[in-house]
Amino acid sequence: MRILIVDDDAMVIESCRRILEADGVSVRVAENAMEARKILDEGTTFELMLTDIKMPSQDGFQLISNIKQTWPDMAVLMMTGYLTPETIDRGKSGGAHGFIAKPFTPDELITAIHKTLKHKAQ
Amino acid sequence: MLYSTRSKLIVSFLSVSLLVGCVSLIVGGQMLYNSVLSEAHHRVRQDLNVARVIYDDRVNTIKLSLEMTGISAETRSALTAGNTSVLTALLKQVAERANLDFAGFVSPDGRIMCRIGEFASQNHRFPGRSPVAELALARGSSLAGTVVLSREILQAESPALARMARTQIQSNFQSPSAPPSEENAGLAIAAAVPIAADNIPLGAIYGGMLLNRDPSIVDKIGDTVFKNEIYNGRNLGTATIFFRDLRIATNVLLENGQRAIGTHASNEVTQQVLINGKKWSDRAFVVKDWYITAYEPITDIFNQRVGMLYVGVLEAKYSDVRSKALWVFASIILTGVALSIALGWVLASRIVLPVNQLIHASSEISQGNLSPEIDPISKSDIGLLQKKFKTMATALQEREQRRHEEHETRLIQSEKQASVGKLAAGVAHEINNPLTAVLTFTHLILRRNDLSDEVRKDLETIALQTERVRKIVKGLLDFSRQTRLDPEPVNVNWLLEDCVQLMDNQALIRGVILNIDREDKLPVLPLDRNQFQSVIVNMILNALDATEPGGTIDLSARRASPEGRDGVKIVIRDTGSGIQPEHLDKLFDPFFTTKEVGKGTGLGLAVSAGVVERHGGTISVRSEIGLGSTFTIRLPVVAGEVLKNDRVPSGESNV
Secondary structure (H helix, E strand, O other): EEEEOOOOOHHHHHHHHHHHHHOOEEEEEEOHHHHHHHHHHOOOOOOOEEOOOOOOOOOHHHHHHHHHOOOOEEEEEEEEEOHHHHHHHHHHOOOOOEEOOOOOOOOHHHHHHHHHHHHHHH | OOHHHHHHHHHHHHHHHHHHHHHHHHHHHHHHHHHHHHHHHHHHHHHHHHHHHHHHHHHHHHHHHHHHHOHHHHHHHHHOOHHHHHHHHHHHHHHHOOOOOEEEEOOOOOOOOEEOOOOOOOOOOOOOOOOHHHHHHOOOEEEEEEEEEEHHHHHHHHHHHHHHHOOOOOOOOOOOOOOOOOOOEEEEEOOOOOOOEEEEEEEEEEEEOOOOOOHHHHHHHHHHHHHHOOOOOOOOEEEEEEEOOOEEOOOOOOOOOOEEEOOOOOOOHHHHHHOOOOOOOEEEEEEOOOEEEEEEEEEEEEOOEEEEEEEEEEHHHHHHHHHHHHHHHHHHHHHHHHHHHHHHHHHHHHHHHHHHHHHHHHHHOOHHHHHHHOOOOOOHHHHHHHHHHHHHHHHHHHHHHHHHHHHHHHHHHHHHHHHHHHHHHHHHHHHOOOOOOOHEEEEEEEEOOOHHHHHHHHHHHHHHHHHHHHHHHHHHHHHEEEHHOOOOEEOOHHHHHHHHHHHHHHHHHHHHHEEEEEOOOOOOOOOOOOHHHHHHHHHHHHHHHOOOOOOOEEEEEEOOOOOOOOOOEEEEOOOOOOOHHHHHHHOOOOOOOOOOOOOOOOOHHHHHHHHHOOOOEEEEEEEOOOEEEEEEEEEEOOOOOOOOOOOOOOEEEEE
């Protein structure tokens, strides 16, 4: 399984990468939306994109609205330190399939990823 | 309105005094008049008796005088001898003594032997006859009484008498239909005494006086009975002798001051007295005035009713008593009316003044001045109203004060919430990233198998403490989130049951008894079921923490009226350790906790209070050290304004 991680905080990226790689997941990381777009454009297929919401220049919502047409098969899990009902509403209508609030433990992240994939499959 | 109170009061007083006055005027006046009148009637009847005595006395005087002359030896011898000159002298003597108008001797066969009249000595033959003497001779005893003398008899006695007796009949008010004519006969009182010697009749002596135009009897009655009293220029008491229904002797005066001789009595009186022979007493119009009168018939020696005797008292004297009394009554009524108006005015002022003041005070209250001027307190019933009003104003003031304080408390609370909220939102975002790293790496390291026990224990402490930080941040966000309420109709009884079910195991473990006391038919409230459930669960958790094993926690729901609105009161009472009085104020502040470090975030009650308040309810606490605490939640049926703000869900959340 391939997962793309997008976050402007290097420590968060590193945490996620370590959790997922320990679980045998192939991981690519991007520090902002532009970088993520570039990686996707390379042609690699990702089953899931784990993206932060609050990022400089282009936030998570803009990112998923830009890519969901081109990669409709990719599941999107959004993570944020401040999860509100509005965030969920907005993310849902933008094309996200799951949400997780920071901070989380490795197990919580794995569970959330599985739920998101399951939801996307439905 | 005030004007009408005053006029109503005055009108009431006025009508009472007028009613009482008029009734007493009519009833009292009438009673007074009637009693005076009946007294007058009584008096007139007595006066008539006196008049009759005077009349009879006069008759008796004539009879006695004639008897004295009749029984004297001189008379008998002169009569036996037929000596007319001596007889005439004797007649003149007795006539002078007894004041007789006519007198004479008759022979036993009724022939006039001599008389005092003008034709006394013509041919020694006297015309005429004497009906009195004839009757006395026939009976053989002396006789006296009233007698009607015809014109012929009168003419025979004396032409002067005949002239005197002739009465011109006046047409008067009482009998206007009577034809004006002349009465020539006369009414007289007369007596006759038969004279005999040795049982041989010698003849008889007779004499009498003509009543016509003779004022002596009526004047004597006026003098004796009425003392000639004059009332308003008229005789108070009047007396009259009637010949049949014709006035022949009277002291009733005509308008010209003449005696009212020749006028008739009224038909009614004539009918009752002269024809039916009854006494009659009533008010009657005599000549020109109303009199209270009494009549009785005069019977002649032949037992025929030939005339009437009358006395009367001027009614004016008594009716004046009435009108005087009426005037007195009327002035009393007028005084009463004036007094009642004055009294009504004064009383109305005394009532209206404090009422006015209250009205003024009411408008001041409605303009926001809750301590208006009400003194001085009236001593009347209005005073009670004033006192009640004052109490009401004070209560209003206190309520206003309380509301103000509550409002201020709420304001401070929401300010706190707002500032903490902003801080929390910022902090959460920044802190959560490094926390993610800490949690992740700690857990990743913990997965390794080559850790010494000591390191593993330390790492576990790091993981635990990081969880603690996560909880604090989550609590901060829960507190600051102005969560959008999602109200649905909720039966509080079922909600409490759900909560108790959730907490039953916990309670069992801690050895605390969890009771629920429900009231049936509670109103259904619009509540956010999830948020409210967490409020109740949080309260039960707090109660469990405070209660030793063996204690109890009682939950109850009751119908209540917070701030006058229909609603529900939920009470959570524990038998725990209680809350320090100095902690009560800060109990609902965020981050205030009495629990050990790490056991509580100090946000539970703050969040609960926020939820209750956003449902339009209130939460309060009473506590006594050692006895336990009681939390009371009051909720209105119609929820307060439901704020729609962001919600911060905890942990993960999937769509």
